[in-house]
Amino acid sequence: MSLTNNSGISYFGIHFSTVVPYAITFLINSYLYWHIAIAINKQSKINKLMSVALFIMSAMFIGLILTPYTYLSGLHEFFGSVLFSLQLILSLVITFLYKKWWFIAMTITELSSGILMFHYLPLKNGLLLQMQIIFQIAFLILLAGLFNIQKGTSNLHKISKSTTIIDRLI
16 A cells, blocks of 8 residues: 555555554554543533543444444444544534634644545545544544643543553643
């Protein structure tokens, strides 16, 4: 696969040599999203909604692993669309609530890469993989920034020793 062969991240979930790292990566993402959803202080409605969105995103990663796009493309596209849509919606909500310059920058980055993903999706050659990676990095930076702000109200750092890596990242 070259860098302009228009395959997304899911390309790595259909080949014997890459399916295990692909699955492990998505399982780790699912696990971390699940634990972040648990860790959110749910005293406000918006935090409850963010927690629900993160639980759903966690499930979408599992769905993407279980539905290779070459065999179950419609279902795979559904899981991917829900994941990216929820990430973008959550980013917009966080940006609207906190109005921090880095949230605005990351949300603009997600919107831009999302538009380019939509453009590249039907093409034979393009930069779909790169746009997906940029989108995911921007979302994770935004999420880390949120927990940096909410650290005093979140019990993220109190979950367990297994999640101290998250605490160090934020």
